Amino acid sequence: MTRRYTKDHEWIESLSPTTARVGITHHAQDLLGDIVFVELPAVGKAFQTGAEAAVVESVKAASEVYMPLSGTITAINEALIAAPDTINRDPEGEGWFFDITLENPSDLDSLMSQDQYQTLIQG
Amino acid sequence: MPHQGLNFDEPLLFELPPESCGVDLPHPPKVQDRLGTMARLNPPALPNVSEPRVVRHFTRLSQKNFSIDSGFYPLGSCTMKHNPRLNEQTARLPGFSNIHPLQDIETVPGAVALMGELSDFLKNLTGLAHVALSPAAGAHGELCGMLTIRAALHHHGHHEKTVVLVPESAHGTNPATAAACGFTVRNLPANDGGRLDLQAFYNALSDDVAAIMLTNPNTCGLFEDDIIKMAEALHAKGAYVYCDGANFNALAGVVRPGDLGVDAMHINLHKTFSTPHGGGGPGSGPVVFSEALAPFVPLPWVVGNATDGYRMLSTPTDEAAHATGRIKAFWGQFATFVRALTYMKSFGTAGIAQASKDAVLNANYIRSGLSDVLHPSFDGPCMHEVLFDESSLKPLGLTTMDAAKGLIDKGFHPMTVYFPLVVQGAMLIEPTESESQQTLDDFMVAVRDVLAMSPESLKHAPQHTPRRRLDEVRAARTPVLTASRRSAPQHV
Numbered sequence: 001m002t003r004r005y006t007k008d009h010e011w012i013e014s015l016s017p018t019t020a021r022v023g024i025t026h027h028a029q030d031l032l033g034d035i036v037f038v039e040l041p042a043v044g045k046a047f048q049t050g051a052e053a054a055v056v057e058s059v060k061a062a063s064e065v066y067m068p069l070s071g072t073i074t075a076i077n078e079a080l081i082a083a084p085d086t087i088n089r090d091p092e093g094e095g096w097f098f099d100i101t102l103e104n105p106s107d108l109d110s111l112m113s114q115d116q117y118q119t120l121i122q123g
Numbered sequence: 124m125p126h127q128g129l130n131f132d133e134p135l136l137f138e139l140p141p142e143s144c145g146v147d148l149p150h151p152p153k154v155q156d157r158l159g160t161m162a163r164l165n166p167p168a169l170p171n172v173s174e175p176r177v178v179r180h181f182t183r184l185s186q187k188n189f190s191i192d193s194g195f196y197p198l199g200s201c202t203m204k205h206n207p208r209l210n211e212q213t214a215r216l217p218g219f220s221n222i223h224p225l226q227d228i229e230t231v232p233g234a235v236a237l238m239g240e241l242s243d244f245l246k247n248l249t250g251l252a253h254v255a256l257s258p259a260a261g262a263h264g265e266l267c268g269m270l271t272i273r274a275a276l277h278h279h280g281h282h283e284k285t286v287v288l289v290p291e292s293a294h295g296t297n298p299a300t301a302a303a304c305g306f307t308v309r310n311l312p313a314n315d316g317g318r319l320d321l322q323a324f325y326n327a328l329s330d331d332v333a334a335i336m337l338t339n340p341n342t343c344g345l346f347e348d349d350i351i352k353m354a355e356a357l358h359a360k361g362a363y364v365y366c367d368g369a370n371f372n373a374l375a376g377v378v379r380p381g382d383l384g385v386d387a388m389h390i391n392l393h394k395t396f397s398t399p400h401g402g403g404g405p406g407s408g409p410v411v412f413s414e415a416l417a418p419f420v421p422l423p424w425v426v427g428n429a430t431d432g433y434r435m436l437s438t439p440t441d442e443a444a445h446a447t448g449r450i451k452a453f454w455g456q457f458a459t460f461v462r463a464l465t466y467m468k469s470f471g472t473a474g475i476a477q478a479s480k481d482a483v484l485n486a487n488y489i490r491s492g493l494s495d496v497l498h499p500s501f502d503g504p505c506m507h508e509v510l511f512d513e514s515s516l517k518p519l520g521l522t523t524m525d526a527a528k529g530l531i532d533k534g535f536h537p538m539t540v541y542f543p544l545v546v547q548g549a550m551l552i553e554p555t556e557s558e559s560q561q562t563l564d565d566f567m568v569a570v571r572d573v574l575a576m577s578p579e580s581l582k583h584a585p586q587h588t589p590r591r592r593l594d595e596v597r598a599a600r601t602p603v604l605t606a607s608r609r610s611a612p613q614h615v
Contacts, residue, residue, distance in 0.1 A: 031547065036599035059595040060541040085596070 004068070004108055005117035011092055012068040018105050022068060023096040024056065024087065027121045032058035035084045040076040040098060047071065049107075054097050056087070069107050071100035130589050133183040137606040141171040187589075189536055190403055195562050199508045199539035199551025200294070200342055202372045202394035203401060204482075209469060210397060210462035219461050224453040228435045234457065239425045239433030241464045245390060245411055247472065250381025253417035256425065257455040260406030261369055264389025265300040265336070267410045267421055267450050271387060272334050272363045273304055274419040274447045281361060284333035290319050292343055292543040294367055297336040306333060313545055317343040317501040317510075324353055328360060338367040339383070340374075340506035342543040342551070344486065354384020363387065363416065371395045372555065373483055373507035376476030386413040392456075396463035407459035421447040423454060481556035482507040485563060489552055492567045496574050500546040507555070513548025520578035523548035528584040528592055529573035535566055 003013040009028035014020045029035065037057035047053050047067040054065035076098045080086055087095035102108070112120065126132055156162060172180070190196070196203035214220065222231050242254040255271075258264040269287075276284050287301035290311045298308040309327055314320040318341065335357060339347045347353075354364045366380055366388040372395045374380070380388050392407040393400035400406055412420050424443060427433035435454075439446050470478060483506055490499055490509040497511040513523045527537035527550075539551040554563060573581065585591065 034596045036596055057599075059599060061544050063544075084600075 002108060003114065004111035005114065006066070006068045006111060007120060008066050010065060010068045012108070012111065014108060015099065019074065019099060019101050020069070020071070020108070021096050021099050024065060024091055025117070026091050029088050029091040029095075032056065032063060033060045034058055035087045038080045038084045038087070040078070040080065041073050043073050043076060045073050065097060068111060070103040073098050074101055075099040127589060131183045132589060133180060135606045136170045136172070136180055137168070139170060139172050139176065139180070142173045142176060144171055144173070188402060190401065194534070194536060195554075195558060195566055196536050197538045197552045197554050197566070198536070199344070199510070199542070199553045200369055201401065201539070202391070202553060202555055204372070204397055204555040205557035206397050206399045206403070207466060207469070210465045213465045214458045214461040219458070228437070235425065235433050235435050237464060238454070238460055239427060240429065241460050241467070242425050243429065244464065244467045245409060248375055248379065248475070249388060249390070249411045250379030251385070251388070251411040252414045253412040253420050254409055254425070255412070255420045256409045256460065257421070257423065257449070257451040258389065258408040258410055259451055259456060260393070261367075261389055261391045261408045262296040262300065263450070264408030264410045265296055265365070265367065266303065268365050268387035268389060269300050269304040269306070269334070269336070270447055270450070271412065271416050271419045271421065272365065274445070275363070275416050276333055278419065278445060279361070283331055284362065286329070286331045287333055288324070288327055288335040290337055290341065292341050292545045293336065293338060294342065294369060297338070297367055301336060317341070317345045317545070318347055319349060319353070321349045321352065325356065328356055330360065332357070332360060332362045334363040334365050336365045336367060338370055340370045343501060343510045343545065344505040344508040344551070345501060346506055350383045358384065369394065370507060373479060375479045376472055377479050381413065386416050387411070392459055392463040397466040398459045398462040405456045405459060407456040407463070409455070418445040419447055421450045423449070478556045479507070482554070485554040485556060485558060486552070488560075488563055489554055489567065492563070493570055496571060497550065500549070508551055508553035510543070510546065511550040511552070512546040516548065516574070519574065521574070521581060523550055525578070525581045525584065526550070526570070526573055529576060529581050530569060531585040532587050533569035533572055535569050
């Protein structure tokens with residue numbers, strides 16, 4: 001299992017050689033503040049890398065969640081709709097957004113490692 | 124929450140206990156009831172209070188309203204400037220206030236001339252060729268501008284141009300307008316200086332780009348230095364430049380957007396030209412257009428000039444064969460036109476330029492006066508508004524929200540907070556030219572006082588308002604959208 005990061009503060013973790021789970025980082029939820037609303041994509045929908053796949057709204061701002069890598073949505077975390085504060089509580093665990101099948105699984109390596117991401121957010 | 128001092132806690136009209144009714148209605152004549160089972164069994168639970176109570180209700184609500192008439196109102200990108208009372212006097216002249224929008228346009232040549240003169244003033248200030256006066260406010264002006272751009276593109280057969288470039292720091296209405304007009308939005312990043320990244324712009328400028336929508340100065344309070352280069356590149360591709368005119372108060376009388384390559388720009392008469400807004404009056408968002416877009420501007424048009432006279436063109440005749448259809452009933456916010464033209468004529472072009480310069484000076488006065496306690500997000504002088512971020516507050520254990528709430532206790536309406544999103548914990552302050560040095564000094568003392576407070580006590584601010592700090596999560600998640608209705612009045 002590899003967890004990778006984007007500059008837009010999404011995390012992506014492989015679940016199998018061709019599938020992965022996506023969410024937003026602890027740093028992202030900290031910047032957003034109390035999250036009050038989440039809009040998730042439809043299962044079966046395909047997105048290109050960088051496309052807007054979900055929307056997250058906090059008391060401060062509304063923000064897009066971008067697709068870290070091209071792929072198709074296979075599952076969404078419907079529990080977030082009733083309890084969006086889960087993202088604040090456990091962003092990198094229970095607060096996951098959606099699962100995808102990867103169009104090009106090898107692209108995962110092009111994203112940032114945890115160390116690289118930590119350097120980015122401290123910079 | 125009980126009454127405090129003479130600050131009244133006023134319930135909703137529907138929640139007031141029933142009293143004797145304010146009006147005596149005659150009993151309806153006896154008619155045959157043909158409603159059958161559809162007839163209502165109980166009377167509706169309408170408010171039932173006396174006239175003095177109604178007067179107090181609305182007076183108390185009006186006293187809760189904070190406006191530019193009550194105090195300094197430094198909301199960024201909102202241009203809360205003084206609304207001169209002379210504007211009100213002219214708007215109430217019987218010749219303007221007693222006319223009706225359904226009146227034959229031939230019977231109101233004075234009103235048409237006023238709209239013509241206002242159009243000329245806007246054309247002179249912007250260096251652009253044509254005006255649509257009818258849009259009702261800024262976002263409606265954007266819609267008007269982008270629909271016109273779409274009409275021009277389609278007329279020239281450019282159906283492939285479907286992308287609109289929008290900077291990250293844009294007002295949210297910009298991407299919303301582009302999407303509403305059927306365009307796809309492509310975001311443009313800023314450079315380290317807070318301005319559009321020219322290289323990223325060139326990279327994004329493909330053949331499918333229809334237009335850019337940008338604000339100048341942008342929402343970081345910075346002039347987009349590369350706007351002429353960008354406009355030239357867009358025009359070379361057959362694309363257009365839409366400028367969001369929300370921040371025109373920095374430039375009016377000094378820079379003509381037409382000289383920067385702008386093809387369309389809305390002008391918020393309710394910001395730049397001093398007509399009441401923010402709950403105080405209707406907005407008004409005329410749009411100015413370049414020669415290239417002029418044929419496609421929505422009707423009605425005011426045509427003519429001061430020497431030969433003005434007339435109203437409201438149907439698509441030969442003269443306006445390619446005009447886009449109406450986007451608003453009647454002629455626009457006419458009473459706002461009267462107020463705005465009054466302001467323009469009482470200042471003159473030179474006076475408007477001076478007002479813009481004073482607005483920029485005031486923002487920079489605050490920038491330099493507070494930069495030892497608040498961190499300006501970008502180096503160098505700003506335009507008419509100054510952007511600070513949260514970085515100097517964090518070491519104190521404070522947030523932007525704490526500072527904003529603390530200011531309320533010190534008698535100041537907070538600045539715009541958490542917008543633009545491009546910096547963390549934004550505080551955007553636009554003082555406008557209306558404020559005296561004394562007010563600005565008092566405001567800065569208040570900011571310093573707030574930042575000197577202990578995080579402990581500031582977390583509990585505001586302390587002196589009828590309601591303390593609100594639970595914004597609950598307000599967003601479980602809003603109470605209905606009145607706690609009392610039972611239906613028992614009367615016949």
